Amino acid sequence: MPGESDHSVALANRIRMHSLRMIHTAQASHIGTCLSIADLLAVLYHDFLRVSPATLNAEDRDRFILSKGHGAAALYAVLAERGFFPIAELDSYNRDGSRLTGHASHHVPGVELSTGSLGHGLSVGAGLALAAKRLNLPYRTVVLLSDGELDEGSNWEAALFAGHHQLDRLVAIVDYNKIQSYGSVREVLDLEPLTDKWRAFRWYVTEIDGHQHDQIRSALNRIPSDSSQPSVLIAHTVKGKGVSYMEHQLAWHYKSPSQEQLRSALAELEAQP
Ligand SMILES: Cc1ncc(C[n+]2csc(CCOP(=O)(O)OP(=O)(O)O)c2C)c(N)n1
Known part of the structure; x- marks a missing residue:
């Protein structure tokens, strides 16, 4: 009998x-980031977020913001898989005239905020969460950040604000794959001790393996409501996860797979149980 995780794992595989x-066809960048966040997106959209094509504009829908907007291909993939628009439209990714632009666009059904200029998602998310609190609406706001993005000071201003206003329905997830665009996080601007930093800003912190669906799901489900604290999941991930020759490799931040590289990557994913 299929377990709870089997469906979300299959979804993550399809996102990958x-x-x-999409990235091969467009000869675009950021495949490493898409593979890094595929499991987080799958669990969020399969098991957690209360939003669907039917509730796209409902006032009480959960809000999700992909603050690291360069992972747009993975976001569009999960939205298409969940029925927000036809899967066939994914073929138009990053083409002239397509609404599926290379960075996340709010013209795409299900995308709450256009992102790509890093460092804005958490501030908008904090505003949405404050509005929910003031208007007594039940929706949750989830913001997916990257580790390199935390170099933007605006995140820490938003973190300070959210802690001060006790935004308990705000959830940040840090895709902590330890690699930026031109080097490792440790080399470029070390974030450690990262959990202590969030705690000091009065956030409730959970560390998880961002590829283990049971861990992602239970961390999301254990987020305390009415705790008077916003929550952050520090998700330890692998850039390029799922395609062995891309894993931990800086080059796949910008490089696009060739025909042969695509074939071998798909073969590896198709062989997954
Ligand atoms: C404000 C801003 N400055 C610079 C960039 C260019 N840029 C694109 S991705 C990136 C950082 C890559 O690091 P990270 O987001 O941690 O990588 P990933 O999560 O994809 O592994 C940068 C600096 C940007 N998108 N926005």
Whole structure:
């Protein structure tokens, strides 16, 4: 009998395969980031977020912001898989005239905020969470950040604000794959001790393996409501996860797979149980 995780794992696998095809066809960048966040997106959209094509504009829908907007291909893939628009439209990714632009666009059904200029998602998310609190609406706001993005000071201003206003329905997730665009996080601007920093800003912190669906799901479900604290999941991830020759490799931040590299990546993912 399929377990709870089997469905979200299969969804993550499809997100990876869509992202690979889209980025190969467009000869675009950021496949490493898409593979890094595929599991987080799958669990969020399969098991957690209370939003669907039917509730796209509902006042009480949960809000999700991909603050690291360069992972747009993976976001579009999960939205298409969940029925927000046709899967066939993914073929138009990053083409002239397509609404599926290379960085996340709010013209795409299900995308709450256009992102790509790093460092803005958490501030907008904090505003949404404050509005929910003031208007007594039940929605949750989830913001997916990257580790390199935390170099932007605006995140820490938003973190300070959210802690001060006790935004308990705000959830940040840090995709902590330890690699930026031109080097490792440790080399470029070390974030450690990262959990202590968030705690000092009065956030409730949980560390997880960002590829283990049971861990992602239970961390999301254990987020205390009415705790008077915003929550952050520090998700330890692997850039390029799922395609062995891309894992931990800086080059796949910008490089696009060739036909042969695409074939071998898809074969590896298709062989997953
Ligand atoms: C404000 C801003 N400055 C610079 C960039 C260019 N840029 C694109 S991705 C990136 C950082 C890559 O690090 P990270 O987001 O941690 O990588 P990933 O999560 O994809 O592994 C940068 C600096 C940007 N998108 N926005």
